Amino acid sequence: MLYNIDMNIKEKILESFSKQAKRKVFENDFIKDLGIDSLDLMMLVVEAENEFGVQIPDEKLTNITQVKEIILLIEDLKK
Structure with missing residues (x-):
């Protein structure tokens, strides 16, 4: 089930x-x-x-350089 959630996050992002x-x-x-x-x-x-019902702290965004880092951050917040 987690795989489906992860794929949905990845696809949407x-x-x-x-x-x-x-x-x-x-x-x-x-x-x-x-x-x-x-x-x-x-x-x-x-x-x-809004899409995934998470709140991403601003300090987490300061060092993001790649798209995959946002995907991983959202996946982590959804756990």
Whole structure:
């Protein structure tokens, strides 16, 4: 069951980032390479928080550089 939740998180985050970056995004992509600035990132984070019912502390976002780090953070908060 956890696998299904994890895949849903991964798919939703990649979809959101792909829309923002206007190209297909992969979990190993670096956020800065996608043309996503800090405001865009905050909008994506708020969308993810609403979608998955989690609250991501701001201090957790300061060192995030790759899309997969956001996926892992949300998965961890859902446990």
